[in-house]
Amino acid sequence: MENKNSENKKKNSRREFLQKLGLVGMSAFVGQSILSSCNNDKATVTGKKIKVLNQNHQLVEVDASSVTPIAIDETTDYLQKQGREGLEGKKFALVVDLSKCKNARKCMDTCQSVHQLRPEQHHLNVLLMKDNEHTASYYMPKHCQHCDNPPCVKVCPVEATFKRKDGIVLIDNERCIGCRFCIAACPYSARSFNWYEPKDAELYADVPYDIEKNVPQRKGTVTKCTFSADCLREGKLPYCVSACPNSVYYFGNIYEDSVTNGTSGETVVLSKLLAENAGYRLMEDLGTAPSVYYLPPKDRTLIPVDESSKS
Amino acid sequence: MSVSINKVEENKTERLKEIVNHLVQPMGKSGIGFKIWIAFLSILAIAALAMYIKQIQEGLSVTAMRDIASWGIYISNFVFLVAVSLVGSLITAILKLNKIKWATSLTRISEIIAVAAVIFALIIIVVDMGRPERLLNIFMYGRLQSPIVWDIIVVNTYLVISLLLLYLPLIPDLALLRKYKTDVPKWQSELYRILSLGWQGTDEQYKILKKSINILMVLIIPVAFAIHTVTSWLFASTLRPGWDSTIFGPYFIAGAFMVGAAAVVVAMYIFRVKYNYQCYLTDYHFNMMGKLLVLTSLIYLYFNVNEFMVPFYKMKTAESSHIKGLFSGEFSMMFWMVQILGMIIPIILLLFKKFRKPKPMMIIAVIVVIGAFFKRYLIVTPTLLHPFLPVQNYPESYHHYVPSFEEWTITLGSIAGVLLIISVFVKIFPIIPIWEVAHEEGIDNDILNK
Numbered sequence: 001m002e003n004k005n006s007e008n009k010k011k012n013s014r015r016e017f018l019q020k021l022g023l024v025g026m027s028a029f030v031g032q033s034i035l036s037s038c039n040n041d042k043a044t045v046t047g048k049k050i051k052v053l054n055q056n057h058q059l060v061e062v063d064a065s066s067v068t069p070i071a072i073d074e075t076t077d078y079l080q081k082q083g084r085e086g087l088e089g090k091k092f093a094l095v096v097d098l099s100k101c102k103n104a105r106k107c108m109d110t111c112q113s114v115h116q117l118r119p120e121q122h123h124l125n126v127l128l129m130k131d132n133e134h135t136a137s138y139y140m141p142k143h144c145q146h147c148d149n150p151p152c153v154k155v156c157p158v159e160a161t162f163k164r165k166d167g168i169v170l171i172d173n174e175r176c177i178g179c180r181f182c183i184a185a186c187p188y189s190a191r192s193f194n195w196y197e198p199k200d201a202e203l204y205a206d207v208p209y210d211i212e213k214n215v216p217q218r219k220g221t222v223t224k225c226t227f228s229a230d231c232l233r234e235g236k237l238p239y240c241v242s243a244c245p246n247s248v249y250y251f252g253n254i255y256e257d258s259v260t261n262g263t264s265g266e267t268v269v270l271s272k273l274l275a276e277n278a279g280y281r282l283m284e285d286l287g288t289a290p291s292v293y294y295l296p297p298k299d300r301t302l303i304p305v306d307e308s309s310k311s
Numbered sequence: 312m313s314v315s316i317n318k319v320e321e322n323k324t325e326r327l328k329e330i331v332n333h334l335v336q337p338m339g340k341s342g343i344g345f346k347i348w349i350a351f352l353s354i355l356a357i358a359a360l361a362m363y364i365k366q367i368q369e370g371l372s373v374t375a376m377r378d379i380a381s382w383g384i385y386i387s388n389f390v391f392l393v394a395v396s397l398v399g400s401l402i403t404a405i406l407k408l409n410k411i412k413w414a415t416s417l418t419r420i421s422e423i424i425a426v427a428a429v430i431f432a433l434i435i436i437v438v439d440m441g442r443p444e445r446l447l448n449i450f451m452y453g454r455l456q457s458p459i460v461w462d463i464i465v466v467n468t469y470l471v472i473s474l475l476l477l478y479l480p481l482i483p484d485l486a487l488l489r490k491y492k493t494d495v496p497k498w499q500s501e502l503y504r505i506l507s508l509g510w511q512g513t514d515e516q517y518k519i520l521k522k523s524i525n526i527l528m529v530l531i532i533p534v535a536f537a538i539h540t541v542t543s544w545l546f547a548s549t550l551r552p553g554w555d556s557t558i559f560g561p562y563f564i565a566g567a568f569m570v571g572a573a574a575v576v577v578a579m580y581i582f583r584v585k586y587n588y589q590c591y592l593t594d595y596h597f598n599m600m601g602k603l604l605v606l607t608s609l610i611y612l613y614f615n616v617n618e619f620m621v622p623f624y625k626m627k628t629a630e631s632s633h634i635k636g637l638f639s640g641e642f643s644m645m646f647w648m649v650q651i652l653g654m655i656i657p658i659i660l661l662l663f664k665k666f667r668k669p670k671p672m673m674i675i676a677v678i679v680v681i682g683a684f685f686k687r688y689l690i691v692t693p694t695l696l697h698p699f700l701p702v703q704n705y706p707e708s709y710h711h712y713v714p715s716f717e718e719w720t721i722t723l724g725s726i727a728g729v730l731l732i733i734s735v736f737v738k739i740f741p742i743i744p745i746w747e748v749a750h751e752e753g754i755d756n757d758i759l760n761k
Contacts, residue, residue: 108704120706121378127703142700151550157459158445158452177448178371178441181459183381187550189698193381193441195372219370220441283699286550 053235076208080172083211083229086164091291092227093167094143094241095250095259095273098297101126101139103304107240107249108141114239115226116217118199121192123225124240128304137304138297141248143240144169144190144225145282145290152182152191161222167254167291168227172211176221183222187286191224227291237262246301254291323754324761330748331491334741337586338492341738349734352727359724362717363438371441373717379702380695380712385439386545387687388722391570392432392729393466393542394563394683398571399425399473400535401607404528413599415751416591416743420578421571422477423742427732429470429538431725438721458544465537472531478506479524483517483746486510487759499739512760539563546690552622552629553694562614568607569654570683573676576600578733580673582742591743594668601667604676608658615650633697641711642693645685653682 048064103126111117111124123144130137146169153163160176163169171182171191183191198204198217207216212229228238236242241249241262252259252270260267273279277295341349366373376383402421406414437443453460485507489500510516540560547559556562579600583592622630623638637646657675660666666675692712696702702710714722736742749759 120704120709122704125704127701129701155457155459155548157454157457157463158448159454160448160452175445175448175452176442177445178443179439179459180381180441181457181545183378184546184551184695185549187699189379189700189702192378193371195374195377196370222441288550 057235076174079208079210079212080174082233083170084162084164084172086166086168086229087232088165089255090166090232091254092146092232093252093254093259093270093291093293094146094227094238095270095279095293095295096141097248097250097277097295098138098140099295099300100246100248101141101297102246102302103128103139104245106243106245110239110243111225114215114228115213115223116199116204116215117192117223118196121194121223123190123192123223136297136300138300139302139304140294140297141240142188142190142282143292144227145188145288145292146225146227148289148291149287151185151187151288155181155185157181161224164229166232168229168232169224170211170226170229171214171222171224173214173218173221173223174209174211176218178220178222180222187283187288191222193222194219320758323758326752327749327754327758328491330752330754331487331745333588334591334743334745334748335488335492338738338741345734345738349731352731352734355720355727356724356731359721359727362720362724366438366717366721367443373715375708375713375715375718377705377709377712379698379705379709380692382439382691382695383712384688384714384718384722385435387691388684388725389432389435389439390542390563390687390690391684392428392435392725393538394567394570394687395574395680395729396425396428396432396469396473396571397535397539397564397567398575399476400531401568401571402575403476404531404535408525408528412751413596415747417575417579417596417600418480418747419477419740419742419744420582421575422473423733423736424571424574424578424729425473426470426477427729427736429466429473430732431729433466433470434728435722435725438725458541458548461541462538462545465534465541469531469534469538472527472534476524476527476531479520479527480744480747481740482507482510482520483512483759484741484744486512487745488741502739512756514756517756536564539567546694551694552627552697552699553633553690556618558614558617562611562618565607565611565614566683566686569604569611570680572600572604572607573679573683576604576672576676577680580669580676582737583669586742588743591748597669597672598664598667601661601672604672604679605658605661608654608661608679612654612658615654629697629699633693636693636697637689642689646689649682649686649689653679653686 046064049061050064050067051059051061052067054060105126108122108124108126112119112121115123117123124141126139126141128137129140146167148163148167150161150163150169153161153169156162157179158175158177160173161169161171161182178193180193183189183193194217197219201216201219204216209216210230212226212233214223214226217223228236228240231238237251237260238249241251244262247261247263249262250259250268250270250273251262252267254270257270258267259270259273273295274293279293279295281290281293362373374383374385398421402414403418407418437446440446449460449463455461485503489503489507492503493500495503540563543559543563546554547556549555576597579592579596582588619634619637623634626634636642657679660675661672666672696710696712746759
C-alpha cells in the first residue's frame with residue numbers, strides 16, 4: 001500500500017514537473033499578456049491593444065480580444081520538421097571576447113543543466129590555453145564552431161547530423177546510429193557521446209524530443225552544442241550567452257551585421273567589432289569556416305596563473 | 312598398345328584414389344585435441360556474446376572508450392580483420408592470374424580465411440555502434456558522401472565475391488566427395504548433394520567453371536583494393552594529425568598483404584602438421600611464401616618510413632605531439648615492439664633460407680600477425696588521444712585509453728569466431744582443392760568422373 005502511494009506520488013510529481021515545464025514553455029512562447037487574455041469575453045472589443053510578433057518576425061498590434069492562444073504542436077514530428085529546416089533569413093554568429101573571460105564557467109554550468117548533460121559532457125568547454133612558452137595563458141570558451149564546411153556532417157552515414165539554412169549544425173538523436181565518426185572527424189573536439197544513461201533520464205521520460213535543444217538526451221547517441229536553437233526560435237539569446245557575467249559573448253545575425261552582448265545587452269556592428277579588435281576564427285587553415293569568432297586576449301581583466309595546463 | 316593405355320589409365324585412377332583418400336582423411340574424424348580446441352573457441356565466443364549482451368543493456372559505457380578516445384579496440388580489430396581478409400585476393404587472384412602453380416593448394420586456405428575474417432569484420436562494426444538496433448537507418452537514410460556507406464557497400468561486395476570464389480571451385484570436389492566419402496552422416500551427404508548442383512564434370516562444365524573463376528579473380532582485385540582503401544579513408548578523410556595522410560590507402564593495402572600472407576603461413580603449418588599434408592604443403596611452398604612475405608613486408612616497411620619520417624622531419628605542431636607519443640611517449644614501447652619485432656626482424660630473418668623452413672616460418676608468422684593486430688591499435692588510438700585542442704575538464708581516465716575487460720573479451724571472441732568458422736569448414740570440406748591437384752598431376756576429367 002505504502003509502496004503504491006509512493007509510486008503515485010512519484011507519478012504526480014512527474015506530472016507536476018511536466019505541467020510546469022509546459023507552462024513555462026507556453027508563457028515563453030506566447031507572452032504573459034496573451035495568457036491573461038484567455039479569460040476575457042471574446043465577443044467584445046476591449047480597445048486594449050497588444051503587440052505580437054507575426055511569422056515574418058514583424059511586430060504588429062492587435063486588439064486583445066482577437067488574440068486566442070493557439071495549441072502549440074509539441075509533437076516530436078512537428079519539432080523534428082521545424083528543427084531540420086532552420087530559421088528563415090538568419091545566419092547566426094557567436095563572438096567570444098577572450099580578453100573578458102575570467103573562467104567564471106556560468107556558461108558551462110547553464111549549458112549542462114539545460115541540455116541534460118553529465119558533468120563530464122561538454123557542449124561547451126572553457127579551456128586554459130597557452131599558445132607557446134613565451135606568451136601568456138588565457139581562458140578560451142570552446143563551443144561547436146558551427147562550421148560552414150563541417151567535417152562532421154560530411155562523414156555522417158545517415159544524415160543524423162546536418163547543417164541548417166541558418167548555419168546551425170544539429171544532431172538528431174532519434175536517427176543517430178552511434179558510430180561516432182563525427183566525433184573522430186571534428187578537429188575542435190566539440191562533440192560528446194552518451195556513453196551512459198543520460199542524467200535524470202526518468203524525469204525526461206515523457207518529454208517530446210526537441211531536436212533544437214537535443215533534449216531528452218539518449219543513451220548511445222552523439223550530442224553537441226546547438227547554438228541554443230530553441231532560444232533563437234523564440235528570439236532570445238543562447239543560454240550560455242545570457243548566463244555570462246563578464247560580457248564575454250556577443251551573438252547575432254550575420255545578415256544583419258549585428259551582434260548583441262549577452263551581459264550588457266548592447267548591440268554592436270559585427271563587422272566593426274571584428275575589424276577593430278582583430279577578430280579571428282579557430283584553425284582557419286583547416287578550411288572548416290566556423291561561425292564562431294574570437295577576439296584576441298589582449299588587456300585581459302584576469303591573467304590566469306599557469307597551472308601548467310594539461311595538453 | 313591398348314593394354315598400355317589401359318595400364319596408364321589404371322595407374323591414374325589409382326593415383327586419384329590415393330589423392331582423394333589423403334585429402335578427405337582428416338575430415339569428419341575428430342580427435343580429443345580437436346574437441347578441446349573447438350570447446351576453447353566456443354567458450355571464448357560465448358563469453359564475447361555474454362559481454363555483448365551486457366554492453367547492449369548498459370551501453371557503451373562498459374568499454375573504456377570516452378569522448379576523447381571515441382574509437383578503440385573494436386575499430387582497430389575491424390581494420391585488422393579487413394586486412395587479414397585481403398589475403399583471399401592476394402593468393403587466389405593475384406598469384407593464380409599470374410599462373411603461379413604452387414598457389415593452387417593454398418587457394419582454399421586463403422579463401423576461407425578471407426570469408427571468415429570479413430564476416431567478423433562486419434559483425435564487429437555493429438558491435439561498435441551505440442545504437443545497433445538502428446542499423447537499417449544506413450539503408451533508409453544512407454548518404455553517399457559518407458565513407459562508412461562506401462565501406463558497407465564494398466565490404467559486402469567483397470564478401471559475396473569471396474564466397475563465390477570459395478564455393479565455385481568447391482563444386483567438383485563436392486561431386487567427388489559424394490562418390491568417395493560415403494561414411495558421413497545423412498545431413499552431410501545431403502549437403503554435398505545440394506551444394507554440388509548436380510555436377511557432371513563434363514569438359515564443357517569445367518570450361519564454364521574455369522571461365523567463371525577467372526572472371527571472379529579479375530573482379531575481386533579492384534574490390535579487395537577498394538575495401539582496404541576505403542577502410543583507410545575512415546581515418547584519412549578526417550583532419551586529425553596522424554590520420555590526415557595521402558598515403559593511407561596504399562599503406563593499409565601493403566600492411567594487409569603482409570598480415571594476410573603471415574596468416575596463411577600459420578594455417579599452412581597447422582594443416583601440414585595435423586593432417587600430414589607434407590606432399591601438398593611442401594617445403595617449397597613455405598620457401599615461396601616466405602619470399603612473398605618478405606616482399607610484402609618490404610613494401611610495408613617502405614610505406615612506414617614515409618608515414619613516420621616525413622612528419623618527424625617537419626614536426627608540425629599538431630603532428631609532433633602525435634609523433635612524440637609514438638616515438639618516445641606513452642605508446643613508444645608498443646610502437647617499437649611492433650615496428651622492430653613485428654616487421655624489421657621478420658624481414659631480416661626471412662631473407663635467410665633456413666628461416667623459410669616450415670617451423671621457424673610459422674613462429675615468425677605468428678609474431679607478424681600479433682604485431683599487425685597491435686599496429687592497427689596504434690593507428691586508431693594515439694591519434695584520438697592527441698586532438699588539436701587541449702584535453703581539459705574531463706576525468707583523469709579520459710586522457711588514456713586501455714581497453715576494458717568487456718572489450719578484450721569481445722575482441723578475442725571475434726577472433727575465436729574466425730577460427731571457429733575455419734575449423735568447422737575443414738571438417739566438412741577438403742581444404743586442399745582435390746580436382747585442381749588432380750588436374751595438375753595430369754589426371755583428366757574422364758578419370759575424375761568415373
